[in-house]
Amino acid sequence: MVARVPKFSRIQPEMRREELVDATLRxxxxxxxxxxxxxKIAAAAGVSIGLINHYYPSVDQLISHAxxxxxxxxxxxxMEVSAGGATPRESLSLFIRESFGPGIFDPPxxxxxxxxxxxxxxxxxxxxxxxxxxxxxRQVLERYLGDLAGDSGLPPVNxxxxxxALNALLxxxxxxxxxxxxxxxxxxxxxxxxxxxxxxxxxxxxxRLNIPGR
Amino acid sequence: MVARVPKFSRIQPEMRREELVDATLRxxxxxxxxxxxxxKIAAAAGVSIGLINHYYPSVDQLISHAxxxxxxxxxxxxMEVSAGGATPRESLSLFIRESFGPGIFDPPxxxxxxxxxxxxxxxxxxxxxxxxxxxxxRQVLERYLGDLAGDSGLPPVNxxxxxxALNALLxxxxxxxxxxxxxxxxxxxxxxxxxxxxxxxxxxxxxRLNIPGR
DNA sequence: ATGCTTATTGAACATTCGTGCAAGAGCGCT
DNA sequence: AGCGCTCTTGCACGAATGTTCAATAAGCAT
Numbered sequence: 314m315v316a317r318v319p320k321f322s323r324i325q326p327e328m329r330r331e332e333l334v335d336a337t338l339r340x341x342x343x344x345x346x347x348x349x350x351x352x353k354i355a356a357a358a359g360v361s362i363g364l365i366n367h368y369y370p371s372v373d374q375l376i377s378h379a380x381x382x383x384x385x386x387x388x389x390x391x392m393e394v395s396a397g398g399a400t401p402r403e404s405l406s407l408f409i410r411e412s413f414g415p416g417i418f419d420p421p422x423x424x425x426x427x428x429x430x431x432x433x434x435x436x437x438x439x440x441x442x443x444x445x446x447x448x449x450x451r452q453v454l455e456r457y458l459g460d461l462a463g464d465s466g467l468p469p470v471n472x473x474x475x476x477x478a479l480n481a482l483l484x485x486x487x488x489x490x491x492x493x494x495x496x497x498x499x500x501x502x503x504x505x506x507x508x509x510x511x512x513x514x515x516x517x518x519x520x521r522l523n524i525p526g527r
Numbered sequence: 528m529v530a531r532v533p534k535f536s537r538i539q540p541e542m543r544r545e546e547l548v549d550a551t552l553r554x555x556x557x558x559x560x561x562x563x564x565x566x567k568i569a570a571a572a573g574v575s576i577g578l579i580n581h582y583y584p585s586v587d588q589l590i591s592h593a594x595x596x597x598x599x600x601x602x603x604x605x606m607e608v609s610a611g612g613a614t615p616r617e618s619l620s621l622f623i624r625e626s627f628g629p630g631i632f633d634p635p636x637x638x639x640x641x642x643x644x645x646x647x648x649x650x651x652x653x654x655x656x657x658x659x660x661x662x663x664x665r666q667v668l669e670r671y672l673g674d675l676a677g678d679s680g681l682p683p684v685n686x687x688x689x690x691x692a693l694n695a696l697l698x699x700x701x702x703x704x705x706x707x708x709x710x711x712x713x714x715x716x717x718x719x720x721x722x723x724x725x726x727x728x729x730x731x732x733x734x735r736l737n738i739p740g741r
Numbered sequence: 742a743t744g745c746t747t748a749t750t751g752a753a754c755a756t757t758c759g760t761g762c763a764a765g766a767g768c769g770c771t
Numbered sequence: 772a773g774c775g776c777t778c779t780t781g782c783a784c785g786a787a788t789g790t791t792c793a794a795t796a797a798g799c800a801t
Contacts (some may be wrong), residue, residue, distance in 0.1 A: 316646065316781095318798085319749085319797065319798095320749090320750085320795090320796075320797085320798075321749060321797075322748095322749095322794085323747080323748050323749075323796090323797050324800095326748085328749085336753090337608070345587075345645045345646075345648065346560055346645050347787085348762090350788070350789090351788080351789060352787080352788080352789090355569070360749075361749065361750045361751060362751070362752095362790095363749070363750060363751065363790090363791085363792085364748080364749055364750075365789095366789080366791080367747095367748070367749075369746095370790095371789080371790085372789065372790090378729075386661040395801085420648065420798065421648075423648065424648060425643060427641050427644050427645045428645070430637060430641050430706065431559045431638060431641045431642070431645070432559075432693070433561050433706055434559065434634065434637065434638060435559065443706055443707065444707055447703070447706070447707065447710070455786060460668055461609075465749095467631075471715075472750075474711065474715050474719060477609055477700075477703065477710065477715075477719070478615065478696065478700070478719040478722075478723075479712050480697075480699070481696055481698075481699030481700040481702070481703050481705070482692065482696045482697075482699055483698075483699065484695075484699040484703065485694070485695030485696055485697065485698035485699030485702070486691075486692070486695040487696055488644075488695070488697075488702065489691065489694070489695050489698065489701070492644065492647055492657055492661070493658055493661065495659065496661070496691065497688065497691050501685075501688050501691075501756085504688070504736060504737065505596060505688060505691070505692040505695070505732075505735070506733070507735050508692075508732040508734070508735035508736055509723070509726075509729065509732075511732075511734065511735065512726040512731035513724075515731060517722070517725065517729060517731045518719075518722040518723075518725075519727065520722070520723050520728065521718040521719070521722035521725065522718060522719065524608035524724055533766085533767065533782085534765090534766075534779090535766080535767075535778085536767075536768095536777060536779095537767050537768065537777085537778050537779075539779090540778085543757085543778085564757085564758070564759090565757080565758080565759060565760085566757080566759090573782045574779075574780090575779065575781060576759090576760095576780085576781070576782095577760090577762085577779075577780060577781065577782095578763085578778080578779060578780075579760080580760060580761080581777095581778075581779075585759080585760085586759070586760095588766090696762095714786075742801100743800100743801085744785100744799105744800090744801080745798100745799090745800085746792090746797100746798095746799085746800100747792090747793100747796100747797090747800100748795105748796090748798100749794105749795080749796080750785100750793105750794080750795070750796090751792105751794090751795100752791105752794100753790105753791085753792090753793105754789105754790085754791080754792105754794095754797105755788105755789100755790095756785080756787100756788075756789090756790105757786105757787085757788070757789105758776075758785105758787070758788080759784105759785100759786090760783105760784090760785095760786085761782105761783085761784105761785105762780105762781105762782095762784105763780105763781105763782095764780085764801100765778105765779080765780070765781100765784095766777100766779075766780090766783095766784100767776105767777095767778075768776095768787085769774105769775095769776090770773100770774085770775085770776100770781085771772100771773090771774080771775100
């Protein structure tokens with residue numbers, strides 16, 4: 314008497330998509346650009362090669378969905394955490410500290426983003442995801458920085474430019490650190506960002522980031 | 528009477544290497560990751576497929592040399608330009624403005640760097656180039672920032688951390704702008720960096736970037 | 742139980758890739 | 772003028788790629 318053992322299991326399409334996207338992210342983190350491979354992703358997800366094209370017309374669309382999930386997930390997480398701050402200044406500190414947390418500050422993650430960035434220029438889908446998620450990020454920072462400037466009674470400042478700069482500082486530190494984690498410690502990175510916010514709150518950028526903007 | 532027209536010309540090995548490296552950079556700028564291809568590079572250089580492996584044992588070494596040339600060239604250029612400043616503060620302004628200049632602030636360049644970064648984690652050669660050129664960049668900034676802090680009579684500050692932060696701000700703005708040049712103008716980017724240097728010169732970061740460092 | 746829907750499989754296809762290698766030819770040297 | 776070094780060529784090879792598609796079988800409904 315032999316027990317029936319199914320060769321595979323059918324699961325709900327949405328769950329399967331989720332699994333495929335997760336496998337994609339794992340693949341990119343491990344293999345970098347070489348992870349953009351139907352066969353590698355299929356192996357990582359434990360499914361057959363053909364299943365991927367059943368759910369995604371092309372591998373590019375799978376990557377695009379993975380981009381959306383990762384980027385959206387991080388943005389949502391940062392928003393949720395920073396919302397716990399009692400003041401704008403405190404929210405910014407939470408946002409900064411969480412940006413340096415595990416799952417974000419992680420060298421293999423560079424391999425993932427590098428793939429995404431390399432596709433932005435040639436894919437309209439990727440470009441759309443990039444612009445949408447970046448705007449989301451920046452708006453959060455704009456709100457906190459705007460409130461902080463209001464609380465501090467600062468002269469009018471180009472908040473959008475300030476948010477762009479803080480975001481760039483975060484991104485640049487992340488990039489530098491992922492390329493060589495020995496360059497500086499996470500705590501030092503946080504201190505650099507906190508210093509920037511302190512300077513902002515003290516009105517140090519008012520002279521350069523005056524309002525006209527665009 | 529038929530004029531002799533050579534099928535190809537022999538040139539000095541060094542010049543040929545130069546041509547191959549230039550073709551590589553052009554390829555990466557145009558095709559991104561797809562430009563990492565012996566055939567595409569050979570076509571861009573106007574030579575046969577086999578010639579590349581004659582000069583470089585593997586395509587990875589060609590990319591590595593291209594990385595070294597591009598990175599070293601930019602570093603040398605920035606050093607040369609910024610050396611023209613009469614004061615450390617002026618040198619920093621020149622460094623910043625030149626960092627936003629053409630040839631650096633250029634969206635296709637993102638495709639080049641993205642390829643380099645994707646290889647740093649898996650190639651010891653690329654890692655070595657990365658660390659060497661990054662240290663070179665930062666040392667220049669450290670010198671100017673150190674002199675500026677001395678001139679301003681600031682309390683002791685972790686200059687290395689400050690240079691890391693300014694470099695990260697530059698990199699982050701570059702990345703953001705290359706992904707979407709409409710986000711902000713070059714002049715705004717320069718203003719953000721100048722504002723950071725102003726704040727540094729005013730001692731705004733002294734409290735966070737205190738000396739112990741590491 | 743039986744049938745139906747369709748999620749899932751895996752082989753097949755045409756491309757493209759990097760590298761190896763023997764043949765060819767440019768160009769300096771005698 | 773012709774020898775010879777080696778730069779240069781381009782075909783050949785195996786491996787890996789994305790996509791297609793007919794066949795299979797899981798799991799729900801009847």
